[in-house]
Amino acid sequence: MTDYHRPLVQIGPARPESALTLAGGWGWFTHVEVLARGQAPRIITADAVPSTAREALTKPRPAIAGLTFDRPRVMGILNATPDSFSDGGRHADPQVAVAAGAAMRAAGVDMLDIGGESTRPGAETVPEEEEIARVRPVIEGLRAAGEGAISIDTRKAAVAEAAVAAGADLVNDVAGLTFDPALAPFCAAQGLPVCVMHAQGDPATMQRGPRYEDVLLDVYDYLAERIAALEAQGIPRANIIADPGIGFGKTLEHNLALLARLSLFHSLGVPILLGASRKRFIGTIGGGAAGEDRAPGSIAVALAALNHGVQVLRVHDVAQTIQSILLYRSALAGK
Template identity: 60%
Template sequence: MITHPPLCGLALDRPRLMGILNVTPDSFSDGGRHATVEAALARARTMAREAEILDIGGESTRPGAEEVPVAEEIARTVPVIEAIRAAGLATPISIDTRKAAVAEAALDAGADMVNDVTAGRFDPEMLPLVAGRGVPVCLMHSVADPKTMQAHARYDDVVEEVYAHLEERIAAAEDAGIDRRNIIADPGIGFGKTLQHNLSLIRHLDRYHALGVPLLFGASRKRFIGAITGADDAADRLGGSIAVALAAATKGAHILRVHDTHETGQALRLHLAIQDGFEED
């Protein structure tokens, strides 16, 4: 795979797992399951044995989701980050937010990077904040906002239009003073895309290596998997989620953002052993 400088101390010479930890009451897949600090910490402990990055979010960005006030988003995420650090877990933490004030509070609490589903479009203070703190940021392609994005899923050429958008956002990040070594790109599977758009992006994921930054891929449990497999319940989409994660790994994705860290990690180890060889200890 195409290698890049280390991210949060992690070498990007193989796909890394980012474990999803939603501390929200309404996320599409696991809303409410980790809404208390105790439950979130327990899940973080488990994921830290399997994932190399923990991605903590306090605002659902599922299609149709309403915006969460800044104070509430901080109240959901910061105590969890503080608890993880107080428990001695050193796993890098990503704060999944589109708001600079939330990102700043999370970084102060011990987070290591920012994952912005709007690539800095939503809050004009986000990119300057990231630049000032010198931390990595993931810039994801999306359109409009979560509440209305599916109504804007219109492209003449989804692969090239997403590429152009990410290229523009990477330039905006660099103009704000963010070191290119700290930039990650994500084509935004499911964010203002139809089923066919998602499949095209996965099929041509390797196109995005030309951006010159690491690629993050997140399709875990998403609706298009259910549409293809008939799994209406997001929790029943494990097999499909693993399939698309391995497809992304084959295309050279550097970070796989997933809910099911144990199962995806096991599948990924076998995938890499088959592709690259395996030596017994």
């Protein structure tokens, strides 16, 4: 029977001397929830956690694409697509996309995530030549306009190669680098950091009755297996970010189960990225038929994730999220 260790993260000035710092970040913990399949959760003190598990939880995460993880980081979504679920068509013109990216940079975004293929539920695969034509001019324009980390959101090696040549620093793949067998070897050869995400099925089919034995542990095991596989292909753990894939082959109940125990994923020993911005479940719970009406709910979920020590928030509403994080941290620190 496998034990899974979830730190019960706390944030604030009243920190006991016995507390352990979580992943070199802003959170700390004195107790851990132990989970196991078919067993009731139990709570143990941090000093009772096995040494290997404790090291995975406490070891500071190395910088990726020039970004350290001692504070929350914001990844701004920039879709150069006509059909993305929330902002499709808004940035289809490269000049408009570059201007939008510049505005996000001015607001203080840490990384821009450029996508040329919609991954909304029901979306079909885009030919790689078309995807390249969408993203390459945007990345070139952003790189020419100034410094700043750039991620390419793609499942395809040819697209990643073109994006990196244009100036991208990281590959963010919703398929966990399983869609195109050439992608992981390319990233390994180039020394590129990657974000590996969990999804059940592909975008065209993923919301057709997704099922899990235990969604939290199933997603965790998938990510652990993918990280190990990528390490075997030459991508070091220090170059990997993990994303539990909110909304990708998951019902509302699945999403909430993951959000309630997000801190489990720190046991992977890599930074965690959360991409819940404007997702359908936010509108279902809080109202907001259109994506742009879900900003308050998206920010609420983002701040809840920071309570779990999540290091990267992938969001549409960059300026509002950054303002919220600044106030969140000041309120908790009392300064």
